[in-house]
Amino acid sequence: MKKLIVILTIAVAACTDHIKTDQQNNDSSHEKENTETGLQLNNGNKWKADETTKKNVAAMLELVNAGIYADKGKRKELYTNLQTKIDLLVKECSMKGEEHEVLHIWLRKILKDMKELKEEGDDYLSVCEVLKKDIESFSSFFE
Numbered sequence: 001m002k003k004l005i006v007i008l009t010i011a012v013a014a015c016t017d018h019i020k021t022d023q024q025n026n027d028s029s030h031e032k033e034n035t036e037t038g039l040q041l042n043n044g045n046k047w048k049a050d051e052t053t054k055k056n057v058a059a060m061l062e063l064v065n066a067g068i069y070a071d072k073g074k075r076k077e078l079y080t081n082l083q084t085k086i087d088l089l090v091k092e093c094s095m096k097g098e099e100h101e102v103l104h105i106w107l108r109k110i111l112k113d114m115k116e117l118k119e120e121g122d123d124y125l126s127v128c129e130v131l132k133k134d135i136e137s138f139s140s141f142f143e
Helices: 002-037 051-065 072-092 097-118 124-136
Strands: none
Touching: 051 072, 051 124, 072 097, 072 124, 097 124
């Protein structure tokens, strides 16, 4: 009889642990779904960015704020210069973990904007404004 009680206790403990693990996995999946749909703060705090990433984002922001790119004829030049800065950001980034994943979410939006910038549409100025706003959003999520 004692063996049966010990076996049942172990079985209940194992099942309880399995339920906790499943619940944690579901919580992680839900959190990941939320971050994939948009940027989120780290429990109400900004994510930590490495100095190189901050420097490269600042350089990108300088480009989109430069008045010389206000002319639609500068589209290719702006695109090329921004792409160079993005390539450098990716190459030099040393971030790890969740901060790195959140940076990728931010960067996906920038790359989408870049694709629109590359297209030869008439909405150049509005594309530039969206791109500028999205690059500026870095400071809302990272410190």
